Amino acid sequence: MILREVIGRATVKFDLGPLSDDPFRADLVVQALPGLAIVSGASVNIRAARTRDLLDDRDDLVLKVFTSGTGVAAQGGREVTLRAGDALLMSAAETSMSATSSPSCFITIPLQRKAVASLVSRPEDALMRLLPGTDALRLLVNYVRQLQTGARPTTYELQRAAVTHVYDLAALAIGATNDGAALAESRGLRAARLAAIKADISAHLCDPDLSLNAVAARQRLPPRSVQRLFADQDTSFSEFVLDARLTSAHRLLTDRLWDERNISSIAFEAGFGDLSYFNRIFRRRYGATPSEIRAAARR
Secondary structure: OHHHHHHHHHHHOOEEEEOOOOOOEEEEEEEEEOOEEEEEEEEEOEEEEEOHHHOOOOOOEEEEEEEEOEEEEEEOOEEEEEEOOOEEEEEOOOOEEEEEOOOEEEEEEEEOHHHHHOOOOOHHHHEOOEEOOOHHHHHHHHHHHHHHHOOOOOOHHHHHHHHHHHHHHHHHHHOOOHHHHHHHHHHHHHHHHHHHHHHHHHHOOOOOOOOHHHHHHHOOOOHHHHHHHHHOOOOOHHHHHHHHHHHHHHHHHOOHHHOOOOHHHHHHHOOOOOHHHHHHHHHHHHOOOHHHHHHHHHO
């Protein structure tokens, strides 16, 4: 009852229920931004139907992206099977059905048709057709994950910018016009690439092989492109890495769970290989030695 009435019909506007008599599961997260509510989650043995009584007067669109597992979606007499990496554009103004019989993860992004049409010539031509797995689609998934698990935009202006970036990436994934693509690449694509690069750096901070070339290779970009993205923020790749490592070391030094670890192991954990350099640069940044910062935190 809670799944169907509270989560389904009242929140995400779908009639949710088990696909069969087997055990079912649904974990949903809603990321609310100005004019945009992104739903992501995982489910198994779940059927979601947009019935006629759940439709409204808005002629909007829905972009569904599967990140793992397998599912089906049906609308307008068409049925499409989605697998990991697949994306599908659907109409929010028509009845529809989607289902997952095996464990699957997905992202659902409602889109205002008018906003999409300013970047895509005829978005209706893409309805119920599998979208190619482009770099824009990969970056869209990563960007949404960063919005939900990373540092979330706190001001209204940053939230509106994030919404614009999501629309830009969605338009590129659907198929933007030449002018729309140029605009979307200068805004959303650049922001998503920089966010992905920063997340990559954070995930490899303690890796001694962390380098500009290594990150660029993982992100499928020329090293010069990575450097330009940081230059646009009046910093550099090396400055960002150093700042991230110092921040990580400071966090570990003030975490009581790391009290038994010595300073050198914490420096190594943060990615510093030279202890004397770490002590010197840490004091320059925080105005105190690592030992003094730890002692102050304990007091």
